[in-house]
Amino acid sequence: xxxxxxxxxxxxxxxxxxxxxxxxxxxxxxxxxxxxxxxxxxxxxxxxxxxxxxxxxxxxxxxxxxxxxxxxxxxxxxxxxxxxxxxxxxxxxxxxxxxxxxxxxxxxxxxxxxxxxxxxxxxxxxxxxxxxxxxxxxxxxxxxxxxxxxxxxxxxxxxxxxxxxxxxxxxxxxxxxxxxxxxxxxxxxxxxxxxxxxxxxxxxxxxxxxxxxxxxxxxxxxxxxxxxxxxxxxxxxxxxxxxxxxxxxxxxxxxxxxxxxxxxxxxxxxxxxxxxxxxxxxxxxxxxxxxxxxxxxxxxx
Numbered sequence: 001x002x003x004x005x006x007x008x009x010x011x012x013x014x015x016x017x018x019x020x021x022x023x024x025x026x027x028x029x030x031x032x033x034x035x036x037x038x039x040x041x042x043x044x045x046x047x048x049x050x051x052x053x054x055x056x057x058x059x060x061x062x063x064x065x066x067x068x069x070x071x072x073x074x075x076x077x078x079x080x081x082x083x084x085x086x087x088x089x090x091x092x093x094x095x096x097x098x099x100x101x102x103x104x105x106x107x108x109x110x111x112x113x114x115x116x117x118x119x120x121x122x123x124x125x126x127x128x129x130x131x132x133x134x135x136x137x138x139x140x141x142x143x144x145x146x147x148x149x150x151x152x153x154x155x156x157x158x159x160x161x162x163x164x165x166x167x168x169x170x171x172x173x174x175x176x177x178x179x180x181x182x183x184x185x186x187x188x189x190x191x192x193x194x195x196x197x198x199x200x201x202x203x204x205x206x207x208x209x210x211x212x213x214x215x216x217x218x219x220x221x222x223x224x225x226x227x228x229x230x231x232x233x234x235x236x237x238x239x240x241x242x243x244x245x246x247x248x249x250x251x252x253x254x255x256x257x258x259x260x261x262x263x264x265x266x267x268x269x270x271x272x273x274x275x276x277x278x279x280x281x282x283x284x285x286x287x288x289x290x291x292x293x294x295x296x297x298x299x300x301x
Contacts, residue, residue, distance in 0.1 A: 011228035021204055022233060025287070029237025030244070032189075033283050037245040039186055040275060043179045050175055057129040059136055060091070060159040062119040067154035072120075075152045079122055082138050084131035089123045096121065119156055226291045234287030238280040245276060 015022050061079070063072065072090065079088045091099075096118040101110040126132050136158055143149030212222050249272060 007224045007228055010225040011232065015229055015232060021200060022229070024200070025233045026237045026240070029234060029283050029287060030241045033238055033241035033279050034244050035186060037241065037275065037279050038248075039183055043183050046179055047176060050171075054129045055125075057132060058126075059124040059132055059139070061122045061124065061139060062156040062159060063121060063154050064156050065093075065119065067120070071152065071154045075154060076122060078151055079124060079139070082135055084127050084135055086125045086127045088125075091121050091123055093118055093120050121159070227288050230287040230289075230291030231284060233291075234284035237287070238283030241283065242276045242280055245272075245279075 061075075063075075067075075076088055076090065079085060093116050097110065097113075097116050100118065101107055104110060124135060126135055138151075139155065140148045140150050140158060209222055213219075
């Protein structure tokens with residue numbers, strides 16, 4: 001017990017004696033943890049929203065107005081049997097008009113129509129948006145003459161949303177790759193930055209370590225005070241970073257939630273307490289373990 005007290009006393013004495021390197025290590029930890037605390041939610045929110053947009057992509061198969069209920073039922077069974085089809089929903093002419101009316105700002109345009117120009121249709125969702133083109137080809141394949149030959153005579157056309165689907169697919173895929181690379185680079189840069197700062201702090205005291213080794217101190221006897229210093233630096237830096245993130249959440253994120261900025265409250269994202277908990281533990285562990293590992297080269301006397 002007395003040895004543990006001694007280690008803590010030595011660690012805090014060294015922290016006071018080496019104020020500049022200690023402050024640099026704390027500031028480095030604050031900056032890196034804060035950056036990670038901002039980027040991780042952005043990455044999660046963007047990924048969740050892109051998945052949400054992709055899940056809404058579908059194919060709509062327009063039907064002729066004279067299609068009978070029996071023909072519609074038969075076609076629905078054929079569509080549900082196609083590969084990669086997740087669900088098939090029938091949309092009547094009235095439902096299509098009601099949907100159009102709800103999406104338009106000027107309701108009078110729809111109200112002024114004497115007849116319903118919209119066809120009934122089947123809305124088809126794929127198991128993966130990337131398979132929409134395959135499903136479309138299966139519904140209207142090319143016939144022997146090279147012309148489109150629908151699987152059923154009641155199929156009028158397929159609403160052309162393929163270009164928009166492909167663009168959304170490309171954008172969301174590229175966005176995921178870019179954010180993943182940025183997050184990985186930031187994590188690596190953060191670890192290297194904290195490690196270099198700790199190494200600089202230990203380098204300024206290399207003579208002290210060499211003297212302790214020469215007088216017979218064991219490696220772990222020397223290492224423990226430095227690891228405790230790393231723990232304190234990580235604790236202080238993590239605490240300040242969490243305070244900064246909490247203030248940012250209260251003053252920036254929370255007021256923007258809802259309305260036009262509802263993207264900030266995407267589902268399936270990590271909760272704020274869990275995020276700060278992980279970041280805090282990571283800051284303490286990286287600083288503590290980093291101090292112990294960095295010290296190894298100075299223990300070879």
